[in-house]
Amino acid sequence: MATYIEHKANTRGHADHGWLNSYQSFSFAGYYNPERINFGALRVLNDDVVAGGKGFGLHPHDNMEIISIPLKGALEHKDNMGNTRVISQGEVQVMSTGTGVFHSEYNHNADQEAQFLQIWVFPKQLNIAPRYDQIILDRTRMQNTLLPFISPESADGGTYIQQDAWFSSGIFDNGKTTSYDVHSTGNGVYAFVISGSFTVDGHLLDARDALAIENPATVNIVATSDKAELLIIEVPMKPSSN
Structure with missing residues (x-):
């Protein structure tokens, strides 16, 4: 849960x-x-x-x-x-x-x-x-969708870091909805509102608010203002450095 x-x-x-x-x-x-x-x-x-x-x-x-x-x-x-x-x-x-x-x-x-x-x-x-x-970042591709730009595989024209982490961002019109599916079981999601406002899994977040979510499977997102921008960071919850 x-x-x-x-x-x-x-x-x-x-x-x-x-x-x-x-x-x-x-x-x-x-x-x-x-x-x-x-x-x-x-x-x-x-x-x-x-x-x-x-x-x-x-x-x-x-x-x-x-x-x-x-x-x-x-x-x-x-x-x-x-x-x-x-x-x-x-x-x-x-x-x-x-x-x-x-x-x-x-x-x-x-x-x-x-x-x-x-x-x-x-x-x-x-x-x-x-x-x-x-x-x-191709901001035209961020309209009303989450665009991944950091992933372990540098997918979709993005880049990578030395961690099994994913970064995505999108710019949404008021009332637009989307969802985020976690890539790996046990990862956490940190949702940070850059501008505007959203409800994220029912939590109302304004500009610069964030929601830390442990053990999610799918995160449901609704923009509640125009030109609302959201950053999603998915990371391992128990990182190990060797």
Whole structure:
């Protein structure tokens, strides 16, 4: 039987550093909530706004799968793998940090904010060779349906991370319905509302609310506003790193 935990937007951690305004769905940096350490393999979901021209200087990561999804503006990325890239709204960046990566990430524009989701997922294998990828989402294919863009097989023009995880997103008109079938028994689903509102298995969620669902089989979704955008993250609930 499925179990549900609502994560309302106003219950998230919050840090305002002036140049960075960050809302944290799970314990991160100065925010600690023993009931919000992770959701299975999903470790971090930060909703960040970066001031014009500001950003994160060169810093290290290892043994984590990092996904960046710009929602507004653009970010400039540089790393010690030789990548210098700009990621904009409508694109997705993934990094497998494995044995170790140094990177920096700045707002590409000096005159406007950049907003993005920063998501960390535990890998299924430790100390792999680092990897970088970047894809463009076809937002026309996200209308009133969930478009998968991260999966173990890089299906349907998407990309992958080093975990048996699936990411999907869609943009829905008011009243439109869809469902999400879990790929593997025992996985969990984290439904995060980017904009608008939905009912997810009967739970009403507004913008930036989330619903953590353990042991689902099929998740039923109804948009309750126009231009409502939903992110679905399916992850193993008992990740193991070797």
